[in-house]
Amino acid sequence: MTDRSDRMRQVVAGLSEGVILIEPDQTISYANGAALTMHGVAAxxxxxxxxxxxxxxxVLEYRSHADIGPLQHPVERLLTGELFRDTVVEVHHFRAPEQRWMHRIRSLVxxxxxxxLTGLALVMQDVSDRYEAEARFEDMFRANPAPALVCRLADLRYVKVNQGFLDLTGYARDQVLGHSFCEIDLLTQAECRALAVERLHAGDTIPQMEACLNVPADSEKYVIVAGHPIRMPGGERCxxxxxxxxxxxxKAEMxxxxxxxRFAKAFQLSPVPTALLSTDALLASNVNEAFAAMFGDPGSHRSGTVGGTVAAQDSLWVEEAEQARFKRMLKQVGQVRGFEARLRNREGEILDCLVSAEPVRINGETFVLCAMQDITARKRTETELITAIETVMADASWFSHGIIEKLALMRNPPPPGKPAALVEKLTRRERDLxxxxxxxxxxSEIAAELGxxxxxxxxxxxSLxxxxxxxxxxxxVVWARERGIGEFAPNGNTKPGKLG
Structure with a gap:
């Protein structure tokens, strides 16, 4: 018996696996150096x-299932002669619970x-590094805010899911774990579904692609999905x-x-002639109906189009100097407001216009939105008004009398049905009188003065x-006073024949 034990000790002494020899009387007769190291002891x-x-x-605790009784302790199972293998336990000394090892053990009888029974042995491997790595992966996986899911390649079942995926899809954890790829298809409506499924079965990288998931939270969820082959700490391919x-x-794209x-509709329906120009204001990519009605097609004076756009007609601007100044201002300032210019309409008539320009981005491209407001009628009215004022001011007395007479009529309006008495209706002799x-x-004095x-x-x-x-x-006299006539005139002019 002793010879056999010595031989066994010699065999196991050099093994990298830890071995503890137990006699049938439950004494521990030997432990090799690897077993002592795995327990943190020297003897x-x-x-x-x-x-x-x-x-x-x-203290030994199972990692694979809960310890529900003393007979399930690995040593107790060994004493009964039970053969078991690949049982993972967590081990720590009762005085130092902070230092723990993970052992994969098997029995030898x-x-x-x-x-x-002639001999019992407990054979163990230190798998602490593996389980520490698994714990780190588990912590990182769960803490990762990006939605993630691990699918086992052997049977295409989901073995891990993080909170990000649950929040994204609305699934509960038990609705995912243990379920197969067929039950929860992650590649529904994927851009390259056939390629992705082929890569999944082969265990190769699945490139990023857009897909639409059928999920409980919404009828569908649009995502970018990618697959990365990994090995779990236990060596499983996933x-x-x-x-x-x-x-x-x-939502942003919509x-x-x-x-x-909305811009396109507002652009076309705007009553103000408007065009979309290139950034140098040389090419027009689009014009609205008001522009076409007033100025015609920008390409009507050109032959053909350039790159899907039409060239802005040179004859639109009456003066090249104004056009050059407009372009220079647009380039320097970036926008133009109320630029006065003379433009030529489709019939060749010259119009006074206010031109405004602002850069805009449409479909990722930059254009210049240019609006032309016709102010020809307004300018004509202003000119006529200035001329009229200048004419009136040439004889300020008429202007003063007219204003005063309007005020007098407002104070003392004529009886209903009776026309207003106005100075301009009096004859020259009546004014002199x-x-x-x-x-x-x-x-008699008036007759002598007037002859x-x-x-x-x-x-x-x-008649007066x-x-x-x-x-x-x-x-x-009262009527004249109200109108500032005679000695009440603003300029003090009281000579006969000089009224108004």
């Missing part, structure tokens, strides 16, 4: 002289010819799927599309009374 007595001491010194949510990008459609009365002259007979003066006086609607001299 056999630190391990324990008996199975009971070993169990007191070291020898018997005599009668079946009696495919790591990663995802990027395209929902925000799709908003951009709607915005461009009005001035004489305002100075307090008698009929008229007394009867003629009285006839003109009767009738036109201004009075019947006595004092009322004539």
């Amino acid at each position: 056999l007595d630190e391990l324990g002289e008996t199975v009971a001491e070993y169990r007191r010194n070291f 020898t018997t005599d010819s009668e079946g009696q 495919m790591l799927f990663t995802f990027a949510d395209l929902e925000d990008r799709r 908003e951009l599309k709607l915005s461009e459609e 009005l001035l004489g009365i305002c100075k307090g002259a008698t009929d 008229l007979s007394l009867s003629t003066v009285r006839n003109h006086l009767a 009374y009738r036109k201004i609607g009075v019947n006595r001299r004092s009322a004539v």
Whole structure:
């Protein structure tokens, strides 16, 4: 018995695997150096002289399933002669729980010819590094905010899923783990589905591609999906799927599309002639109906088109210097507001216009949005008004009398149905008479000053009374005062014949 034990010790002493030899009487007879190292001790007595001491010194917990009773302890199972292999346990000394090892253990049992136990051995491998790596991967995988999923290639079943994927899709964890690729197809409507499925079965990298997932949260979810072959810490070949949510990008694209459609409609329906020009304002890519109606097709004076656009007609600008100044301002400032220019319409008529330009981006390209407002009628009206004012101001007394008379009519409007008495309706002689009365002259004095007979003066006086609607001299004076006539004139002009 001793010789056999010595031979066994010599065999296991040089093994890289840890070996603990246990006698049928439950004493620990030997442990090689690898086994001692795996328990963090230097001598056999630190391990324990008996199975009971070993169990007191070291706590073993299963990693594969829960320990539900003392008979399930690996040493107890060994003492009953049970053969087991690839059982993973976590080991730590009861005094130092912070230092832990992961052991993969198997049992070795020898018997005599009668079946009696002659030797027991616990064989172990230190797999701490592997499980530490697995723990690091698990922590990193779960903490990664990017949606991710691990599919086992052997049976195409999902073995890991992180919270990012659950948040993205609305699946519950138990709705994913253990389910197959056929049940949750990650490549639905993928751009290159056939290639992706082929790469999945071959365990090769699946390049990034757009796909649409059928998920509980929404009827469909647009994503970018990619697959990366990996080996799990246990050596299992798997495919790591990663995802990027395209929902925000799709919404932005839809908003951009709607915005461009609204711009196109507003552009065409605008009553202001408008054109989309190249950044140098030389080529027009599009014009609205108002522009075409006023100025014609920008290419009507050109032969053909250039690169899908039409050249802006040279004859549109009447003066080349104005066109050059407009382009220079656009280049220097980046935009132009209310630039006055003379443009030629489709009939060849010259129009006064206000030209405004602003850079815009459409479908990723930069253009210049240029609007032309026809102000010809306004300029003509302004010119006529200035001429009229200059004409009136040539005789300021008429201008003053007109204003004062309007104010007098507002203060004392004529009776309903009776026309207003206006200075301009008086004859020259009636005006002279009005001035004489305002100075307090008698009929005879007025007749002598004007060189008229007394009867003629009285006839003109009767006509004056009738036109201004009075019947006595004092009322004539009041009427004249309200209109600033005679001694009440703004310029003090009271000479006969100089009224208005």
